[in-house]
Amino acid sequence: MKVLILNSILRTAENGIIPAVDTIKDSMIYNLALGFKHLGHEVTLIATEGFKPTKEESYDFEVIFQKAFFKKLFKEAMFPLQLGLINYLIKNKKSFDLIITSEVFAIPSLFAAIISPKNTIVWHEVNVFPKMYRKIPAKIWYYTIVPLFFQRALVVPRSIEAGKFIRQYVKHVSNTIVEHGVNLDNFICSKEKKNQFIIVSQLVPRKNVKSSIYNFYKFINKYNLPHFKLLIAGKGNQEKEIMEQIARLNLENNVTLLGFVPHKELGILISQSVAMLVSTLQDLNMVSIPEAIVSGTPVITNSIPITSSFISKYNLGVVKDDWNEDDLYELLINKESYIDSCITQRSKLSIEQSSKSLINSYLKFLP
Numbered sequence: 001m002k003v004l005i006l007n008s009i010l011r012t013a014e015n016g017i018i019p020a021v022d023t024i025k026d027s028m029i030y031n032l033a034l035g036f037k038h039l040g041h042e043v044t045l046i047a048t049e050g051f052k053p054t055k056e057e058s059y060d061f062e063v064i065f066q067k068a069f070f071k072k073l074f075k076e077a078m079f080p081l082q083l084g085l086i087n088y089l090i091k092n093k094k095s096f097d098l099i100i101t102s103e104v105f106a107i108p109s110l111f112a113a114i115i116s117p118k119n120t121i122v123w124h125e126v127n128v129f130p131k132m133y134r135k136i137p138a139k140i141w142y143y144t145i146v147p148l149f150f151q152r153a154l155v156v157p158r159s160i161e162a163g164k165f166i167r168q169y170v171k172h173v174s175n176t177i178v179e180h181g182v183n184l185d186n187f188i189c190s191k192e193k194k195n196q197f198i199i200v201s202q203l204v205p206r207k208n209v210k211s212s213i214y215n216f217y218k219f220i221n222k223y224n225l226p227h228f229k230l231l232i233a234g235k236g237n238q239e240k241e242i243m244e245q246i247a248r249l250n251l252e253n254n255v256t257l258l259g260f261v262p263h264k265e266l267g268i269l270i271s272q273s274v275a276m277l278v279s280t281l282q283d284l285n286m287v288s289i290p291e292a293i294v295s296g297t298p299v300i301t302n303s304i305p306i307t308s309s310f311i312s313k314y315n316l317g318v319v320k321d322d323w324n325e326d327d328l329y330e331l332l333i334n335k336e337s338y339i340d341s342c343i344t345q346r347s348k349l350s351i352e353q354s355s356k357s358l359i360n361s362y363l364k365f366l367p
Helices: 028-038 084-095 107-115 132-149 160-166 209-222 239-248 263-271 288-294 308-313 325-333 335-345 351-365
Strands: 002-006 042-048 062-066 098-102 120-124 154-157 196-200 229-233 255-259 275-277 299-301 317-319
Touching (some): 002 084, 002 107, 028 351, 098 351, 107 120, 154 351, 196 263, 196 288, 209 229, 229 263, 288 335, 317 325, 325 335
Parallel strands (some): 120 154, 196 229
């Protein structure tokens, strides 16, 4: 099969600023494309120029970075407009057996749904109206544009919640849920754990990392576990505040800020940890959660990430809003059960499995 993947936004921007990175190879969508290649398919990935890495790199398949237009109105970090995509799709639609595009509320999805609807899959994640400009553009989009132009394409949800949401607006929604896949080559799995937890996160307010640190502080004091460690992998504008919090709580010997950690090294650290801690205030998609699960590492999280229902269903950790030190302890004493459940799910969360599930959803949709 020849597969075209349209994913304008490769990374989550903070305050409308696209992060500068050396590589795109650790992005979710690059690894999905790699999953298709591992299955023997020919892949092309299209994103916008703003997400091009700062260093030259070679890719495992064709990657095209297109120019974004009218950036003041169509923010490249949030809702980019790639006019060149129209001509590309018209010229090349017959060259691809399958077009996969991310999100119903996205201009590339609209172009694909109009120009080549019968072989387009919209891989949909959100389960609420996006907050951009007080949700007004999203509401206009879902109530007018979607009924007019998206009714012949197939939508495949990434979660149960996303499926329930999008069924209100489109006709063809797959009953199959396709989660984000993980490149298992980068994430080893281990039942052997050190006395440590890990946080993999940008150090920004919406990630609520300071709350996780405080719960860890209460955990080691209440349960007399001064030997326990907390690793924090990530960078962001809250780094100074977090360092001050660590000093204020006398956690210098317990909490380590690692900064940016390469993927393979990160995989080892995750696999060695008893659990991954998540306290996000708004993130629906967190690629780090399936990365933890495939590493045999359970997750403690609130109910905000869309994978929270998956964690609860398969006993992959603890899901509780406002989780605290007692929940950390409960996870610790029952860790073997959670770890075994994570290991059972490992092969089901591979990039190859996600790619295969998308293809199978499309084949079922064909008349």
